[in-house]
Amino acid sequence: MTITIHESVTIDRVMAAVEEDDNLGFCLACGEDADGCDPDASEYECEVCGARAVEGAENLLFMLS
Secondary structure, three states: OOOOOOOOOOHHHHHHHHHHOOOOEEEOOOOOEEOOOOOOOOOEEOOOOOOEEEEEHHHHHHHHO
């Protein structure tokens, strides 16, 4: 299974979110931040583009490593 991740969602951006520990997630489809996201969120709906592609920062960190 191949996961497509928006080019703006970088390891540096995800690491910063994890270090801030502010419940941030990222939409893999459009690259937007998602506030109030559980660290282990997977496939939440994006409020911007509507895709079910929001991942919690911690969960996404595992996907990128």
